[in-house]
Amino acid sequence: MQWFDVQDAPNLQTLNANFRIGETPSGVGAIFFNDANGYHSQTGLKLTYAHHLKLGGDIRNLNQLSFGLSPTILQSSLDETEFQSVQPDPAISRTKISATYFNVDFGMSYNLMEFYAHVAVLNALNSKRTLYYQDRQDNPEQFLIDNLRRYLVSAGYIFGRQEWQFEPSVLFQMTDFTQEKSLDINAKVYKDVDFGRIWGGLSYRRSFDGAQFQTTDSFGEQRLQLITPIVGANIKNFMVSYNYSYQMGDIRFDNGGFHQITLGYDFGQAERRYDCYCPAAQ
Numbered sequence: 001m002q003w004f005d006v007q008d009a010p011n012l013q014t015l016n017a018n019f020r021i022g023e024t025p026s027g028v029g030a031i032f033f034n035d036a037n038g039y040h041s042q043t044g045l046k047l048t049y050a051h052h053l054k055l056g057g058d059i060r061n062l063n064q065l066s067f068g069l070s071p072t073i074l075q076s077s078l079d080e081t082e083f084q085s086v087q088p089d090p091a092i093s094r095t096k097i098s099a100t101y102f103n104v105d106f107g108m109s110y111n112l113m114e115f116y117a118h119v120a121v122l123n124a125l126n127s128k129r130t131l132y133y134q135d136r137q138d139n140p141e142q143f144l145i146d147n148l149r150r151y152l153v154s155a156g157y158i159f160g161r162q163e164w165q166f167e168p169s170v171l172f173q174m175t176d177f178t179q180e181k182s183l184d185i186n187a188k189v190y191k192d193v194d195f196g197r198i199w200g201g202l203s204y205r206r207s208f209d210g211a212q213f214q215t216t217d218s219f220g221e222q223r224l225q226l227i228t229p230i231v232g233a234n235i236k237n238f239m240v241s242y243n244y245s246y247q248m249g250d251i252r253f254d255n256g257g258f259h260q261i262t263l264g265y266d267f268g269q270a271e272r273r274y275d276c277y278c279p280a281a282q
Contacts, residue, residue, distance in 0.1 A: 002258070010037040018048065025052040039082075044074035046105070062113050062274040068120075070105040078131045101127045103148070113276040114158040123148040149176035156186075158277050165190040165277055167201075181208040182224065196234040203228040232262070239264035 003009035018029025029048040035041065050068040057063045077098040085092055107120030126146045156169025171184040188201030207224035225248040232241030239262070246257035 008038045010035075012036075025054065026050065027052075039079045040077070041079075042074055042076045044072055046070050046072045060273075060275045062111050062276050062278055064111045066109040066111070068105075068107045068109075072103045072105065073100065074103065075100045076129065076131055097131060099129070099131050101129065103127050107152075111278060113274075114278055115156075116278070117155040118153070120152045122150040122152070147177040150174065151176065161277055163192040179209075182206065183208070188230075196236055198231075198233045200231040201229070203230070237266045239266065 001009070001011045012033065012035045014031060014033040016029065016031040018027060020027045027048075027050045029050075031046040031048070032044075033046075034043045048068060048070040050066055053065045053067075055063045055065055075098055077096060079096045080093050081096060083092045083094060103123045103125050105120065105122045106124060107118060109116065109118045127148060128146050129148075150173060152171065152173045154169060154171040156167055159166045167186075167188045167190070169186045169188075171186070172181070173184075174181045182205055184203055184205045186201060186203045188199055190197055190199040203226075205224070205226040205228075210221040210223045226245050227248065228243050228245040230241060230243035232239065241262045243260050243262075244257050245260070
């Protein structure tokens with residue numbers, strides 16, 4: 001649940017599982033999700049397949065190229081029962097309408113001991129989102145947006161193998177249709193303790209694109225900027241974390257920031273496969 005003091009605020013539920021297929025270099029997974037935001041909602045299922053290629057070296061040394069493919073079935077809904085119009089508007093049905101779409105994500109990762117790099121393309125196929133036609137009656141083939149493609153590139157490195165580890169990383173993302181771009185710069189510190197591991201970090205996000213705004217006494221342009229500290233702990237099989245995102249700039253959604261609490265449990269922790277601190281590749 002988000003924005004507790006806002007009516008019809010966004011809310012999201014997910015259920016996911018993934019596992020390696022025996023001792024083969026392949027893995028499968030599935031994610032079921034339900035996402036609602038005001039009058040809009042979507043329910044979907046992602047099925048995921050990944051294959052890993054060992055690029056030589058000792059079996060305990062991580063040097064691996066991975067490929068992933070994730071087809072998605074998504075049902076979007078738009079509740080127009082409360083929409084009002086003085087004149088009849090063919091774009092408004094005054095009912096709850098829904099449509100089903102298919103799309104696919106794919107990506108590639110490279111891991112070399114503590115170094116990692118990822119490239120992903122989300123919603124790679126053009127999808128005719130029939131819920132958002134400009135005119136559903138007179139010209140049903142005229143749609144507003146059918147390109148939801150997004151590109152992500154990230155890289156990072158984990159320094160230290162003793163009780164302290166430090167992990168800097170970057171994430172670049174771009175939306176194809178609008179050409180919007182943003183960059184995340186992140187840093188995390190881990191420390192092994194008697195009961196497990198504690199960690200903390202800081203993330204800074206900045207958009208390359210600005211939006212113009214006007215107030216009663218000024219006019220300007222502002223780029224999205226978020227700063228997010230995070231702290232957490234792994235206690236045996238349990239995980240708990242807290243982060244706080246603060247939006248900088250003159251124009252903000254709220255005077256404060258956004259809180260997030262995460263609780264988790266690890267089922268069947270596996271023994272380390274590699275002689276490196278590389279938890280994402282275990």
